[in-house]
Amino acid sequence: MEAENLQKIAKEVRKDIVRMIYQAGSGHPAGSLGMADLFTSLYFGILNHDPKNPNWEERDRLFLSNGHICPALYSVMAKSGYFPESELKNLRKLKSILQGHPERIKLPGIESTSGPLGEGLGQACGHALSGRMDEKHFRVYCITSDGEHNEGSHWESVMFAAKYDLSNLTLFVDRNEIQSDGPTEEIMPINPLKEKYQSFNWNVIEIDGHNFDEINGAVAKARVEYQKPTVIICNVTAGKGVSFMEGDYKWHAKGLTKEELDQALKELK
């Protein structure tokens, strides 16, 4: 899909995100808005998937490790046909398939239950390893947050992926530089992130996570790397598209008032 069309979809995804979080009364807008472009690229181009057959054996797998940004995931899943868009209003409600943090058992198409941080990459590694054992050709993608890099368990899996040369695995880092309590480099610095992954024996690519051509280009490079796992560090703006949220950690986990929703939707027009 052309970048222009992807941009249009991503804008609709951002509108979904603010609406859903407003209706739910709580949620994580900054991270979700920041990754809207990546999710759009994945579901409308990169992933080899079939929304009508979510358990298709040959599908590419996406493990969302930082499950709290699921509003972005739910929106692209609805828009690509996994479930009706009318479901989006039920985010975080009783009996909803759209749990506050994604649950595999409740929503077909979700590879894994997630939210507790530091757990997604390990599961993606297990899946990538199994696929390779059975000579499957699907790709495994995983999205992690930058704050999540504080978790020791994440680095355990980083070492595992390198040890077993999981080149069928591509990791995206949501590098929006905020976490719950403040800027990442204040709370617990993770820089130099690129060099860290390089020293852990990964193939490292750094991109502007809002640039569709850069996203697709990086994924293509990861696709032809067959000796190492690849990490794509996506530099993004937290709260992208909504001026009063952009770059502000206070919007990591916060619901919107009606006025804030109206203002956000106005800016996203």
Next chain:
Amino acid sequence: MIVKEQKLTIKIFSKDIEEKPTREGFGEGIVEAAQKNTNIVALTADLKDSTRLTNFAEKFPERFFDVGVAEQALITIASGMANYGKIPFITSFAVFSPGRNWEQIRTTVCLNNVAVKIIGTHAGLNVGADGATHQALEDIALMRVLPNMTVISPCDSEEAKKATIEASKTKNPTYIRLTREKFPVITTLKSPFKIGKAEILWYTKSPLATIVATGPMVYEALKAAKELDKKGIEVLVINCHTIKPLDQSAILNAAKISGAVVTVEEHQTIGGLGSAVSEILSQNFPFPIEFVGVKDSFGESGTKDELFKKHKLTKEEIIEAVKAVIVRRSS
């Protein structure tokens, strides 16, 4: 007397009864299961030999993975493999797995509901010299509180082998608790074993109490029953190898017949077998119950026998508990 149908070893009360650590049974069981099912894989956190995966790793090198000293990744990687369709057995010492990685188990195994088989060796005081840090006494409690989890505590090496093979056939998250040290092998190849089914090993016509035991303490319970029988006190002994799902009907029936219960475990009585049994008794028939187990304390370095004596995990203590519960039952 010993229930014939249980096909226990004929050497049951003789001094030359064979002794093996229950982790040996796991090592044998996983090789046997893996020969039949190519989906079985094994992962360890730098404890291949101690957790008895050496044979598996030699026979199936392409199905064996060492994650290093990383118990949290051990779980999440196994969860990903199970999610794909493999049947991962993951091994470490019980204090580390399921001790250190409890939340990973909760989220990625139980909430995901995938077939990861958690093997925790070196559970209990029998670990001995390594001391309190390495003696898992809380693992049953940690695992039985989790929805979807099956919890098995085999009484000997033979039963551990059967538990391993049977666990490999289910789709359920499963925890199997194993010992470092040798214990008498009381069951045989022909002894019945079904996950979730408690077995009456010692039967009498007019029991005054039921001893519900798990793990290697089952043998101590049998020795206690034999000695009590000599003195004219009849009891039942139940081997409760599956703590979750608990065989409620077997335990309630025995409790009804005997009117009193003693639970015996090499684990904290808080949250362990004792808690599990008292939960169902108090909801159905509030009979008197006594607990033999570790009482809200840590272990320490010492020999197995020294530690069992200090923490009152002996035949003699079981006998005292039976006497006490019978007095309570009658008063």
